[in-house]
Amino acid sequence: MDREQMLKDRTNTIAHSLGMEFVEISKGKVVMTMPVDERTRQPHGFLHGGASVALAETAASVGTAYLIDEEKEICFGLEINANHIKAKREGTVTAVATIAHQGRTTMVWEIHIRDEEGALICLSRCTVAVMPKKK
Template sequence: MTAHPDQAGLLPDLLGLEWMEVGPEKVRGRFAIARHHMAPNGFLHAACLIALADTACGYGCMAALPKGAEGFTTIELKSNFLGAARDGAIACEATCAHAGRSTQVWDAVVTHEESGRTLALFRCTQIVLYPR
């Protein structure tokens, strides 16, 4: 497990996101829950789950960019929260649902590593950017 080289000094790095697999069809990542991941109510902050899922989908999108594309940007995301956590580690598996020339759609499932409970379901759509 390692940090992605593109995340040094950026939010994914600050959150301690680690990556086991990054490819054009699937991305797997995780983080160990620490105090800075917590909300004032004593539970894991929902934004940390979104950051993990969105980053996983973004790294997958970068790996799956069509020839000639220079990047992407997220145009829509949705997250359904199904559970919470206070300790342990959080895992995410993102898969490509659609990799077109102008858009990509990625789905991610975020789970609590120790219990296997699903904490969030996530879907995002990215628009593929080309030079002008």
């Protein structure tokens, strides 16, 4: 299995539970989609802010994993913030994560989540820590 296929493997993950799909994984950019359905809505029928945050952090974490040496390093979400701009009841949202800072021990990603018409649903920034793997 190549590196990109390994990163796309969603078995037993929150990405699988919430129906997230990978569209693109490249150096410094990740594009993912997520349905707005019974898995991702809050009780009033709108996209749950936590589902948007899960999508944003997943995209940033996978983007970081793509850039590190996974034989020697591991990455974890360190901090995330999200501004929920517009409500959404159904359809699909698309997250585009782009790297804003690529450091040795942290990476910062900007994530724009938009609907099918291109309207901004959520704007997020996620810092991902890069640490050496324990032997």
